[in-house]
Amino acid sequence: MRQAGTYSGILSGGISGRxxxxxxxxxxxxxxxxxxxxxxxxISGEAPIVFSKACELFIEELTVRSWLVTLKxxxxxxxxxxxxxxxxxxxxxxxxxxxxxxxxxxxxAPDINGEEMVVENR
Numbered sequence: 001m002r003q004a005g006t007y008s009g010i011l012s013g014g015i016s017g018r019x020x021x022x023x024x025x026x027x028x029x030x031x032x033x034x035x036x037x038x039x040x041x042x043i044s045g046e047a048p049i050v051f052s053k054a055c056e057l058f059i060e061e062l063t064v065r066s067w068l069v070t071l072k073x074x075x076x077x078x079x080x081x082x083x084x085x086x087x088x089x090x091x092x093x094x095x096x097x098x099x100x101x102x103x104x105x106x107x108x109a110p111d112i113n114g115e116e117m118v119v120e121n122r
Contacts, residue, residue, distance in 0.1 A: 022052045029055075065090055 065086035084100035087093040
């Protein structure tokens with residue numbers, strides 16, 4: 001008799017009409033995927049699940065790095081400036097720098113190592 005695999009429970013029905021233990025609505029992810037291009041006609045059932053997990057990991061990483069900036073500022077409330085500072089001081093978030101730069105062309109962000117850095121608007 002065949003036994004269930006490690007990830008077989010991921011596709012079982014979850015709470016509130018979502019599939020599996022996901023925080024993000026799979027139907028909305030699928031809708032965004034379909035709007036990504038005219039050549040996207042069909043999406044397999046597993047693709048939104050993978051994208052959901054990837055989004056959860058991305059949000060978690062950005063939140064943790066933003067929280068470190070908040071703690072460096074000796075505060076306990078996360079502000080949008082903390083998120084911007086985390087984006088600017090982390091190389092893997094360089095694709096977001098143009099979204100968080102302020103109007104005068106740069107943003108001063110404390111580095112996680114304690115050094116301050118100014119990033120010019122790219």
